[in-house]
Amino acid sequence: MLSNAKGSTPLYSQIKELFVANLREGKWSPGELIPSEMQLARELGVSQGTVRKAITELVENNVLTRKQGRGTFVANHDSERSLFHFFHIVDSEGRKVMPESKTLSCRRKRASRKESSRLQLAPGSSVVSIERVRRFDGQPIMLETIILPSEPFAQLCQVGASNLPNMLYELYEKQFGKTIHSAEEQLRAVAASDHDASQLAVLPGTPLLEIDRVALTLDKTPVELRTSRCVTGEHHYQNTIF
Amino acid sequence: MLSNAKGSTPLYSQIKELFVANLREGKWSPGELIPSEMQLARELGVSQGTVRKAITELVENNVLTRKQGRGTFVANHDSERSLFHFFHIVDSEGRKVMPESKTLSCRRKRASRKESSRLQLAPGSSVVSIERVRRFDGQPIMLETIILPSEPFAQLCQVGASNLPNMLYELYEKQFGKTIHSAEEQLRAVAASDHDASQLAVLPGTPLLEIDRVALTLDKTPVELRTSRCVTGEHHYQNTIF
């Protein structure tokens, strides 16, 4: 099981791998309380400090969360996480407000070359394509196109276009067991197409901020490709570099 | 000095503060080797593990770097850091290439309201304004306007507009003792002005990605306001969310 031989990787790294495997195989579920540090140390035959170091690193990666006096939990996307971790659009005062979203369409189609490439699917695979518009204070601000592999997300279309929740990552986690842990974004400035313009109440050709995001699970498997086009008159994308 | 009373902050936090103070006061300089963990532990009257925890957190914040067998050093902006940490423009294949930069002008002026606000200066303070254009493979890609407080940066204009280095953060550190540790960026899509257009070889009105960045020292003092307007045809801004 665990090896502490000379050339081997450190014990705490092996324990991290083991914990990640527990998550991947569903032995530990989002939001669940995991055994205490002392108990894990006994089970694994190592000291508390070693388990502690493994957990500390997973907490830093937002995989686990610690609560003093209560225990250690598997991180989940309830409420705050999706909003404050993955949503970077703020208003002029820097306030993060989650916009309401209205689904325009939800249908199945064949993936384009770009889509299959970024989602690591076979060319021409079947995907679900969702289009929705998001508003702040009644003003349409973002037009989003969301691409998901039909397997396993096909049933999203059946659910009905109108009642998709605002926070999709929470849905992916709860309904499909896909927890989003990281994302890779590409940002560009583009000119509003006629379609963009009509949905966002701007003139065609208006500069829009395009955010191209691939959302990934813990083991770096791409789950969702989302292209958002944003009006950046009274809002902007905020990024802090540490 | 250090206090381990009941209600006080943890020892390792106090030690972190102490180390940060050493940096602020210039007792430790960028690139310098600091005393070993054991020696610091003796001097501070704590165990090695406590010093170690303080150093670990500062390493995670990119304030210090450890090298096994050699010691612990104060981080600096040599070569890689500025480029790979603060520069997010990549080409279509995701490659990070540092563009050459050509200074167009360097002059002193009064800060605008926005500039004095974001740099936390008194309204109408004297600032240095540098304009430069950056090229990839001969193609002009970014037009940058850099605003710095005249105190202490006035001499930059005297140096001569033409021979400003590509990596300014390195210069701020070496010449002015201002080390950039973090930055806050705001991204928007804007239409190219006539001036933008002529410098970037595009048509007026072309959508450009505007990056508005305030660079901060370790104690969150704003040092530089930089506004970059980028052509995002063959390049884009890349951000990874963990």
Added chain:
DNA sequence: TAGTGGTCTAGACCACGAG
């Protein structure tokens, strides 16, 4: 070979949360 950071242990006490 000496000194550094990296890993690991065993055990103490504190702060917090729940019953």
Added chain:
DNA sequence: TCGTGGTCTAGACCACTAA
């Protein structure tokens, strides 16, 4: 009051670097 994570200690041995 009990069990949890949070802090701190003292000491062992390993891996790496430089002289």
